Amino acid sequence: MIPAERRDYIYRYVHERNMVSINELAAELDVSHMTVRRDIQQLEAEGKVVSVSGGVRLNDAVKQELAYSEKASIHHNSKVAIGLAAAELVEDGQVIYLDAGTTTFEVARGIARKANLTVVTNDFTIANYLMQYPQLTLFHTGGLVDVRNRSCVGQAAATLLASLNLDLAFISSSSWDLERGMSTPTENKVMVKQALLKVARRRILVSDSSKYGKYGMFRICPLQALTDIISDGGLAEETAEQLRGQGLQVRLVGSA
Structure with a gap:
């Protein structure tokens, strides 16, 4: 899975659950915690998610709807x-x-x-x-x-x-x-x-x-x-x- 596909997957996954942990995402994607953190940083820069202690949640401000x-x-x-x-x-x-x-x-x-x-x-x-x-x-x-x-x-x-x-x-x-x-x-x-x-x-x-x-x-x-x-x-x-x-x-x- 290329980085853009992985970030899309993370966004959908968080969208369904509202808040998830870094550990859960790393296990789900079979990638390192560092990789997940980099993806989350990118999604956060796009205004889609917000980092929380040990995890990530949806941003209350909806910047873009899912397809x-x-x-x-x-x-x-x-x-x-x-x-x-x-x-x-x-x-x-x-x-x-x-x-x-x-x-x-x-x-x-x-x-x-x-x-x-x-x-x-x-x-x-x-x-x-x-x-x-x-x-x-x-x-x-x-x-x-x-x-x-x-x-x-x-x-x-x-x-x-x-x-x-x-x-x-x-x-x-x-x-x-x-x-x-x-x-x-x-x-x-x-x-x-x-x-x-x-x-x-x-x-x-x-x-x-x-x-x-x-x-x-x-x-x-x-x-x-x-x-x-x-x-x-x-x-x-x-x-x-x-x-x-x-x-x-x-x-x-x-x-x-």
Whole structure:
């Protein structure tokens, strides 16, 4: 494994566990502690991780999201549980939006066999999957293609969304908390998500608990702009109660 591949592996590994030791990484990669420390120094210089005593953890400031293919297997069980819970909210005949992401893909799996739904998405993987179900009416937003995340972003996508009336919008996020709201490291995603907030009757964040407490450079909205949050049992009950105190409907499913 060349150094760049090894650093990518370390970043994914830490992303899945949030914090790991130098010893664990050295054993996992079968390399020296010094090699791991050099890789961590590089990742830290890129703003992706933070060194702690004897180990490394994710940086709360999200500089770059993992690519779609890399995110798919991380916290998979939680994403499946969140997707199934979200699908329970969807009624036949509704117009819904599925934001780009691996958790919203699990929502797509949950709603695929419902009748007489209209589904709007900016995610190519979701659109490709739902094409198998002819009882659904399917729209893709179009727009600037984000190859890394297999989706469309930017003004063209936002303009299409602004012309719609949606019953439910299932919104993904790499970073959210009460203090800084929902945010992203990617500027072109902001206008798409903000457009959703204006046109959806019910605005539902679907995001596993590992994303809570993280923040990106670009602020999308305070959490109070949402109506619901569906996450997993890794989110502290105290935090869930604080969110409910802000008027949000919060459901925690499965485990982190």
